[in-house]
Amino acid sequence: MSAPLTQEQKVVHLLNRTGFGPTREEVEKVRRMGIRAYLDEQLHPDRIPDGLVEEKLAGLKTMRLSSRELIDLYPTPQQAKQRTNQNPEMTGRQELMQGPRVVILELQQARLLRAVYSQRQLYEVMADFWSNHFNIFAAKGADRWLSTSYDRDTIRPHALGRFEDLLRATAQSPAMLFYLDNWLSASPNATIARFAPNNRRRGLNENYARELMELHTLGVDGGYTQKDVQEVARCFTGWTIRQPRGEGGFYFEPRIHDPGEKIVLGRRIPAGGGMDDGLTVLDLLAHHPSTARFISLKLARRFVSDHPPPSIVNKAAEAFRQSDGDIPTVLRAIFEAPEFFAPEAFQAKVKMPLEYVASALRATGAEVQLSHQLLRYLGRMGEPLFLAQPPTGYPDVGSSWTSPDMLLTRMNFASDLIANRIPGSRVQRETLGDGDSFARLIAPDALSPTTRSALSATEGGQSIALLMAAPEFQRR
Amino acid sequence: MNFARRRFLKSTGLGFLALGLPPSFLVRAAEAQQIGRGKALVVVFQRGAMDGLNAVIPFKDRDYYSFRPSIAIAEPASPENRVIDLDGFYGLHPALAPLKSIYDKGQLAIVHAAGSPDNTRSHFDAQDYMEIGTPGIKSTPDGWLNRYLNEKKKDESPFRGVAVTAQLPRMLAGSAPALTLSSIEEFRLRNESMAGALQKLYANTTDSLFRLGGQNLFAAMNELKQVQAKIPASSEGYPNGRFGAGLTQIARLIKADVGLEIAFTEIEGWDTHVNQGGATGQMANRLKELADGLAAFYRDLGDRMSDVVLVTMSEFGRTARENGNRGTDHGHANVMFALGGPVRGGKVYGRWPGLAPEVLYEGRDLNLTTDFRAVCGEVIARHLGQKDLNKIFPGFRAQAPLGLIA
Numbered sequence: 057m058s059a060p061l062t063q064e065q066k067v068v069h070l071l072n073r074t075g076f077g078p079t080r081e082e083v084e085k086v087r088r089m090g091i092r093a094y095l096d097e098q099l100h101p102d103r104i105p106d107g108l109v110e111e112k113l114a115g116l117k118t119m120r121l122s123s124r125e126l127i128d129l130y131p132t133p134q135q136a137k138q139r140t141n142q143n144p145e146m147t148g149r150q151e152l153m154q155g156p157r158v159v160i161l162e163l164q165q166a167r168l169l170r171a172v173y174s175q176r177q178l179y180e181v182m183a184d185f186w187s188n189h190f191n192i193f194a195a196k197g198a199d200r201w202l203s204t205s206y207d208r209d210t211i212r213p214h215a216l217g218r219f220e221d222l223l224r225a226t227a228q229s230p231a232m233l234f235y236l237d238n239w240l241s242a243s244p245n246a247t248i249a250r251f252a253p254n255n256r257r258r259g260l261n262e263n264y265a266r267e268l269m270e271l272h273t274l275g276v277d278g279g280y281t282q283k284d285v286q287e288v289a290r291c292f293t294g295w296t297i298r299q300p301r302g303e304g305g306f307y308f309e310p311r312i313h314d315p316g317e318k319i320v321l322g323r324r325i326p327a328g329g330g331m332d333d334g335l336t337v338l339d340l341l342a343h344h345p346s347t348a349r350f351i352s353l354k355l356a357r358r359f360v361s362d363h364p365p366p367s368i369v370n371k372a373a374e375a376f377r378q379s380d381g382d383i384p385t386v387l388r389a390i391f392e393a394p395e396f397f398a399p400e401a402f403q404a405k406v407k408m409p410l411e412y413v414a415s416a417l418r419a420t421g422a423e424v425q426l427s428h429q430l431l432r433y434l435g436r437m438g439e440p441l442f443l444a445q446p447p448t449g450y451p452d453v454g455s456s457w458t459s460p461d462m463l464l465t466r467m468n469f470a471s472d473l474i475a476n477r478i479p480g481s482r483v484q485r486e487t488l489g490d491g492d493s494f495a496r497l498i499a500p501d502a503l504s505p506t507t508r509s510a511l512s513a514t515e516g517g518q519s520i521a522l523l524m525a526a527p528e529f530q531r532r
Numbered sequence: 533m534n535f536a537r538r539r540f541l542k543s544t545g546l547g548f549l550a551l552g553l554p555p556s557f558l559v560r561a562a563e564a565q566q567i568g569r570g571k572a573l574v575v576v577f578q579r580g581a582m583d584g585l586n587a588v589i590p591f592k593d594r595d596y597y598s599f600r601p602s603i604a605i606a607e608p609a610s611p612e613n614r615v616i617d618l619d620g621f622y623g624l625h626p627a628l629a630p631l632k633s634i635y636d637k638g639q640l641a642i643v644h645a646a647g648s649p650d651n652t653r654s655h656f657d658a659q660d661y662m663e664i665g666t667p668g669i670k671s672t673p674d675g676w677l678n679r680y681l682n683e684k685k686k687d688e689s690p691f692r693g694v695a696v697t698a699q700l701p702r703m704l705a706g707s708a709p710a711l712t713l714s715s716i717e718e719f720r721l722r723n724e725s726m727a728g729a730l731q732k733l734y735a736n737t738t739d740s741l742f743r744l745g746g747q748n749l750f751a752a753m754n755e756l757k758q759v760q761a762k763i764p765a766s767s768e769g770y771p772n773g774r775f776g777a778g779l780t781q782i783a784r785l786i787k788a789d790v791g792l793e794i795a796f797t798e799i800e801g802w803d804t805h806v807n808q809g810g811a812t813g814q815m816a817n818r819l820k821e822l823a824d825g826l827a828a829f830y831r832d833l834g835d836r837m838s839d840v841v842l843v844t845m846s847e848f849g850r851t852a853r854e855n856g857n858r859g860t861d862h863g864h865a866n867v868m869f870a871l872g873g874p875v876r877g878g879k880v881y882g883r884w885p886g887l888a889p890e891v892l893y894e895g896r897d898l899n900l901t902t903d904f905r906a907v908c909g910e911v912i913a914r915h916l917g918q919k920d921l922n923k924i925f926p927g928f929r930a931q932a933p934l935g936l937i938a
Contacts, residue, residue, distance in 0.1 A: 237805045240857040259856015263805045266653065266862070276654050282894065285653075406741065436714075438698040445800050446579065448656045458741050459700035459712035460749035464719065467730060471723035506736040510729045522726060526733050527742035 058399055064500040066091065069402055072532035073359050074098055074391070075177025077415025078497055082177075095391055098178035099384045101216060109173040115426060116162040118204055123230065123304050126201040130156045156200035163194065163204055164431050164441040171414035172424055182215040182383070183207075184410065185358055187442070190226045190272060191449035192235040194442035198300030199231050203442055206231035219351060219381030220342035223272065227338055228306040230297045236447065238264035239296040241289060243314030260314075265289035267447045269341065275353075278346030284321055290314040291325065291333035348376035352386060354452070359390050361404040362453045368395040403502060403531040406454030409437035411532060412466060416473060416524050419498055420483045427480020436465045458530070470524035474517040483517075491519030499528045571839045571874075571916055572786055574795045574829075575677065575703065577662075578822070578846035580802035581655065583815060583860050584867035585852065585898060587628065588642055588880065592621045595887035599853040603810045603860075613811030618642075622880045626811050627819035630827035634871060638878040639830070639837065641936055645865045645882050646902040647848055651894070653862035655803070658847035662904060663702035665925050674706025676908070676924050677794050681708035684918045689791025690751035696778035696797045704796050709748045716763060716781055719756055727753075755790070763788040767832040771824040775799040779825050783832045786840060793916070799825070802846060806857040826871060838873035841915045841937070843908060849898050852887050863897035868907055874915050876938050906930035910937055 061069060067086045071078040074095065086094045097104060113119060118126060131139060132155055167184070174180045187207060194203040210229040214222035226232045233239040241261035265288035269280045294313030297304050308331040317327040321344070325336055341347055352372035356364035368390060375389035390396055407415060413434055417424055424430070434440060438457065444450050472478050488494065491511045495503055503511070507526045511519050523529055590596055591607050605625055608617035615623030616632055622644065624632060634640040650667035652658050661667040665676030674682075681693050693710040695701050704710045713719050721727050727750075734746025764787050770776035778797035785792045801818050808815045822844075830837060845868050850860035865885075871877070885891055885899035893899040905925045912918050914937035921928075 237857065237859075240806055242856055244856055258858075261805055261855055261857050261859070262861045263803075270654050270656075276652075276657055282653065436698070446655055446803075454741055455705065456699055458745040459695075459698065460745055460752060461698055461712035461714055461719075463734075463742070463745050463749050464721070464753075467726070468722040471721075471726060475723070477722075504737055504739075506733055510733050514729065518726070521723070522729055522733075525726065525730055527737045527739045527746070530742060531739075 061397055061399060061402055062501060064496070065402060065502065066397055068498070068500055069397065070094070071177075072415070073396075073405075075181060076171045076411060077418050077532065079418045079421065080497060082418075083497065095178075095388075098176070099216065099387065101176035101179035104175045106175050109170055109175070112169045112173050112424075113166055116166055118159045118162045119166055119208065121204070123202050123205045124302075126156075126159055126204060127301055127304075130154060130159050130201065132156060159201060159204055160194050160442060161428065161431065163207060164434075165426050167207075167441050168410070168414065168430060168434070169424065169426075171410060172417045172422075178387075179216055181358075182387075183212050185355070186211050186215055186222060188444070188449035188452075189354065190222075190232065191444050191447055192231050192442075193445045195445075196235055198234050198304070201301070202229075202231040202234060202304060205229075207442075214383075216384055216387075217382075219347075219376070219383060220338070222383075223342050224335075224338055226272070227268070227292075227295070227334065230300065230304045230306060232264070233295065233297050233306065234300050236264035236267055237261045238292055239300065241293050241295075242312035243290070243293045245314070246293075246312045260286070260289050260293065262286065262289045265292060268337075271447055273341040273350065274344060274346040275350035278344070278350060280321060287318045287320045288337055290316070290318050291320065291329075291337045294331065295334050342381055345373075345377070348373045348381070351381075352376055355386060356390060357452050359387075360396060360401050365395050368393045403499065403528065405532050406457050406530055407532050408450065408452065408457060409434050409439035409462075410441065412437065412530065413469065415498075415532065416470065416529075417481060419494070419524075420473065420520065421487060422473065423482040423484075425480045425482075427478070429479045430481060433465065433469050433478070437462055437469070463530075466530065467525040470529075471521045473524070474521040485517055488517065488520055491515070491523060494520050494523055498523065503528055569789045569839070570791065570793060572792055572795065572841075573677075573911055573916060574782055574797070574840060574842040576822075576826075576842060576844040577659070577701065577703070577796070577798040578802050578844060579655075579659065579798055579800045580804075580846070581658075581848050581850060581862060582802040582818075582846040582866060583804060583808065583850040584644070584846070584865070585849065586808070586810075586815060587625050587819060588618075588644055588867045589615045589623050589625065590621060590644070590884060590887070591615050591617075591623050593884070593887050595852070595889075599887065601854070602858045603808050603854050605811055619880060621884070625816065625819050627816040628823045630823040631869075631871075634827065634830055635878055639872060639875055641870045641875050641877040641879055641881060643868045643870070643881045643902050643907050643934070643936070645885050645898055645900055646868045646907060647845070647864065647866045647900055647904050649900055649903055651864070653848065653864075655847055655862075660702060662845060662847055665703075665905060665908075666927065669927075672926075675701065675703035676905075677704045677796065678706030678708050678710060679924045680912055680916070680918060681710065681794060682706065683920070683923050684916070689793075690748060690755050691785055691790045691792045693794040694782070694785060694792055694796070696781045696795070701796050701798070704794065707744075709744070709751070710794075711748050711752050713752070713781065714778075716756070716784060720753060759788060759790050762790070767828070769831065770828040771821045773821060775821055776825050776828065779829045780832075783829055786833060786836060804850070805855065805859040805861060808854075808859045826869070830871065841870060841872035841874055841911050843871075843911060844869040845904055845908075851896050852892055852898055853896065864893040865898040865900035868904065870907065870911065870936055872915075874937050876936060881934050881936060902934070903928065903930070906934060907936065910934055 067083055068078050071082055170180045206229050210225045244259040262285050266285045270276045294309045296309050315328055318325045325333055353369050356369045371389045371393050372386050375386045379385035514522055589605050597604050606614040608615050617623045648662050648667045650661050663675050664672040666672040693704050695704050695712045700712050731750045737743050763784055766780045770780050782795040804815050846866050849866035850863040855861050883901040885901050905928045909921045
């Protein structure tokens with residue numbers, strides 16, 4: 057495709073990139089407001105009332121509880137048993153029987169409901185982007201109870217804020233300290249580490265230091281060495297949590313900190329810095345040119361294409377440097393670049409499973425209730441939410457999401473959704489419209505001749521299911 | 533009509549005969565071809581970097597015990613929780629006990645100090661290098677298993693290359709058709725009436741990514757309907773979880789003779805930075821799942837193991853010294869297993885580089901003496917019969933053959 061995008065295509069393209077896909081109402085809204093004003097609004101989510109989503113989330117009790125409360129209320133079966141043995145009147149309390157699985161399930165449901173219903177679509181896209189960038193694995197040990205707060209108190213407050221604040225928040229979050237093991241990393245020379253009986257904190261752990269540079273900031277080719285990994289790990293000794301499953305907050309423990317001098321990326325960090333060593337490293341990394349490039353590349357990959365034009369990455373990186381990592385400024389640079397609305401970018405991205413499922417629910421105007429079935433579908437498509445085990449998170453390139461098994465699951469999802477065979481989601485056939493109007497909504501003037509002719513051979517719900525299973529709807 | 537016959541008719545352009553009764557000479561010719569029953573390679577990827585030094589323990593290396601005060605596995609002479617002696621120098625972790633009898637039968641070989649020569653300690657990069665088969669070169673577009681499928685063109689069974697994972701692994705990705713299939717039973721459209729239209733849609737799309745995926749999907753679904761009756765039920769004895777479930781599917785496909793040549797599966801959870809455990813604990817649990825799975829697979833396939841070689845690998849090993857949290861950090865060389873009838877097992881291959889501080893890789897990790905491509909290349913050449921490895925592992929030449937395959 058080489059003709060410039062039509063106005064109608066631009067609107068759909070915008071909604072596919074800054075949100076989880078078009079709805080009829082949203083298309084109308086952009087048409088009314090104009091693209092520029094719509095973007096302005098999306099970049100200031102606090103100006104957008106979001107009552108519907110609040111209502112939808114009201115039933116998710118765990119979303120409002122602190123980590124401490126979650127640990128108390130949703131113990132593992134063994135812990136629950138211990139507790140009821142000690143305290144028989146607690147027997148039969150409902151939460152005690154549910155276990156931490158419920159906590160993760162509610163977190164997953166909230167993510168999906170927000171993707172479908174929030175008016176602050178760009179904000180939700182960014183929350184999803186950052187939780188994948190700063191990935192944790194919600195099924196790892198104490199993170200079963202810490203992930204709720206990680207999402208609510210670490211990622212979401214900074215999703216459209218400054219990168220440095222977000223970086224610092226993740227570095228000090230109990231969930232990340234636990235996931236990448238930094239809470240246990242200690243100076244090998246610390247007396248407390250060496251002599252305290254049964255002390256697990258006896259020496260350096262490189263896990264966080266490495267991923268901090270490889271995945272969170274500089275990128276794997278960003279110019280650090282194995283020596284830097286060790287030095288950064290030394291800087292972060294003492295950044296810990298008291299008890300992952302107890303009083304879980306972040307604190308600095310000077311007694312396990314390595315007080316000596318460190319050299320990080322050629323910069324000398326003098327001895328005796330204490331907790332400031334870690335802060336200095338974060339400052340260094342947040343302002344490093346490799347970080348500006350790496351974050352910009354990842355954003356451009358999410359918003360433009362798997363291999364975005366270097367020109368747009370450069371513009372974003374420049375905006376990153378100039379604005380000191382102000383995320384809305386970087387996003388604006390991407391959205392305002394001509395590359396963003398270039399014909400090459402149209403339908404260039406393969407939807408990740410959450411994007412696929414949410415966009416289907418949005419386009420069909422499905423009524424979504426709390427549902428495990430929808431989450432199970434996401435799992436089978438390869439993206440169980442908050443459950444990517446490796447620190448890399450989920451890959452954001454199309455070839456990762458088009459395996460035969462994944463395509464099959466998407467086809468089955470499409471027909472199940474239209475047939476109202478997925479508990480928790482309900483499509484009103486009467487308001488769905490016909491295939492043609494649905495096609496205009498998802499890919500205006502962009503259906504292949506094959507899809508068009510297949511469409512004309514079907515009717516009613518069948519044609520909508522077919523469209524949602526077609527290659528065009530796998531892209532955004 | 534059975535699979536081999538239909539393949540034959542299709543490949544000889546006599547497919548129209550399928551409408552009526554084919555002459556008996558064609559049937560005999562097709563059956564003589566034995567397309568379905570062929571040799572297979574199964575790759576198991578241990579994602580997260582297994583600690584090879586605690587899987588196959590060099591218990592006679594003095595430095596091993598001094599480096600690992602809290603996680604070392606006790607010598608074979610110890611009263612309990614001890615290494616299972618293999619040859620007086622190396623021994624198996626006790627959780628790998630189910631593999632011992634296979635080793636003793638000579639159908640399990642071990643290659644120590646093996647892996648990828650690149651010095652990266654990034655999980656992502658190291659896995660990528662191992663999957664594309666060109667350590668240090670990121671631009672390689674396809675995986676080495678896919679290059680094998682391309683190189684050795686033969687019968688076009690849609691089951692020739694199968695990963696029992698949701699995502700198609702890089703190792704199997706490329707221009708040759710490859711399938712992902714997580715469950716044979718659920719590998720079907722829930723609304724059959726859409727099948728025709730969807731198949732056409734995907735066959736004719738100009739979107740090459742989806743054309744390829746769709747073609748592989750429909751070819752396999754259609755084939756699966758034909759061969760359904762031949763596919764045996766799942767066997768008992770596999771461990772619970774995705775790894776065991778994946779191996780079950782692979783074994784069923786091999787037994788069904790549907791043309792499976794390359795299979796891929798994975799087992800996660802090896803990134804033991806903290807509380808790795810020794811004879812019991814975190815890593816022991818992973819090893820038990822691995823060994824239980826492999827032993828179940830071996831038992832399940834029985835005589836068919838004479839056609840199968842299974843190879844394990846992990847992106848890198850872990851530090852020779854334990855870290856401050858009774859765990860290990862990212863290291864270098866590792867250990868690989870090769871299992872199957874054609875394997876000359878009962879032996880630990882590879883030169884042992886030693887653990888003395890001055891011979892450690894970058895002063896901290898087990899040095900590498902066998903490139904994983906030497907192991908895999910030998911299996912491809914000697915087991916699958918693809919002698920020319922230039923396209924599969926470009927730029928790599930093994931120094932001397934290991935003699936791993938009979």
